[in-house]
Amino acid sequence: MNLLTQTKNTWCPGCTNFGILAAFKGAIEDLVKNNEIKTEEVVVGSGIGCHGKISDYLNLNSFCGLHGRIVPVLSGAKIANPNLKVIAFEGDGDAYAEGIEHLVHAAKRNIDLTLIVHDNQTFALTTGQFTPTSPKGFKGKSTPEGSPEEPFNPLFLMLSAGATFIARSYALEVKKTQEIIKEAIRHKGFSFIEIIQPCLSLNDTRDHYQKRIYWLNESRQKDNIDFAFEKIREWNDKVPLGIFYQINKKTYGDFN
Numbered sequence: 001m002n003l004l005t006q007t008k009n010t011w012c013p014g015c016t017n018f019g020i021l022a023a024f025k026g027a028i029e030d031l032v033k034n035n036e037i038k039t040e041e042v043v044v045g046s047g048i049g050c051h052g053k054i055s056d057y058l059n060l061n062s063f064c065g066l067h068g069r070i071v072p073v074l075s076g077a078k079i080a081n082p083n084l085k086v087i088a089f090e091g092d093g094d095a096y097a098e099g100i101e102h103l104v105h106a107a108k109r110n111i112d113l114t115l116i117v118h119d120n121q122t123f124a125l126t127t128g129q130f131t132p133t134s135p136k137g138f139k140g141k142s143t144p145e146g147s148p149e150e151p152f153n154p155l156f157l158m159l160s161a162g163a164t165f166i167a168r169s170y171a172l173e174v175k176k177t178q179e180i181i182k183e184a185i186r187h188k189g190f191s192f193i194e195i196i197q198p199c200l201s202l203n204d205t206r207d208h209y210q211k212r213i214y215w216l217n218e219s220r221q222k223d224n225i226d227f228a229f230e231k232i233r234e235w236n237d238k239v240p241l242g243i244f245y246q247i248n249k250k251t252y253g254d255f256n
């Protein structure tokens with residue numbers, strides 16, 4: 001099984017998207033080896049941006065959609081053929097600016113779809129404008145004097161909207177990211193993974209996060225919504241990673 005295509009990779013040397021690609025490839029290999037999924041039933045799709053090139057690099061059924069619109073496209077694929085495992089990749093601009101409304105409805109209806117967001121806190125492909133998760137004061141092409149806006153917390157929004165699986169990882173923690181992706185794909189319902197993905201060329205946040213990240217205890221019960229809200233709100237001095245919340249609930253189309 002070779003999950004990588006021959007397509008020339010045009011990410012910058014050392015781009016942390018390579019970590020996400022390796023983690024995802026490892027997750028699919030493990031699940032296939034374990035007979036949990038079949039490669040022919042996997043459909044991946046991505047939006048527009050540096051992250052979006054991942055569809056070109058994966059030797060799986062794939063589709064590159066319009067900016068911010070991959071969630072409704074893959075929702076359609078899932079509704080048409082419920083046997084598919086549908087996995088969407090988006091950037092933070094893609095997911096939280098252009099496509100934010102689609103995330104809210106996908107979470108609300110608990111469609112059986114996995115969404116992986118490469119959050120580098122900037123529109124990277126278009127060379128560094130601010131996005132909804134850029135910190136206040138972020139200096140970029142569209143905010144040379146610093147963004148006056150407070151960032152918003154996507155995990156908080158997803159929990160409020162009804163997502164049944166919510167996790168955060170860090171692109172340079174490849175093995176842990178691989179395990180979280182496996183759990184998200186196994187989960188029946190809408191699974192949301194935010195991956196902190198420092199952009200080495202335009203927004204190198206590695207120092208900031210490496211000092212702050214820590215992992216939640218994975219062996220605890222994950223259905224406590226109060227605990228999830230409390231941990232999701234922790235962000236400035238310490239940045240928790242791992243699975244914050246997971247519950248079983250009927251999925252969209254699961255009417256029996």
Ligand SMILES: Cc1ncc(C[n+]2csc(CCOP(=O)(O)OP(=O)(O)O)c2C)c(N)n1
Pocket residue numbers: 047048049050051052067090091092093094095098118120122123124125126131
């Ligand atoms: C509707 C629409 N608006 C704007 C663009 C221009 N555009 C292409 S890529 C991009 C930025 C992508 O940023 P993000 O989603 O954060 O992904 P990254 O490049 O950081 O991985 C933008 C604004 C577009 N292609 N379509």
Ligand code: SF4
Pocket residue numbers: 010011012014015016017050051120124125198199200201202
């Ligand atoms: S601009 Fe940033 S996100 Fe895009 S390929 Fe280069 S390092 Fe990666």
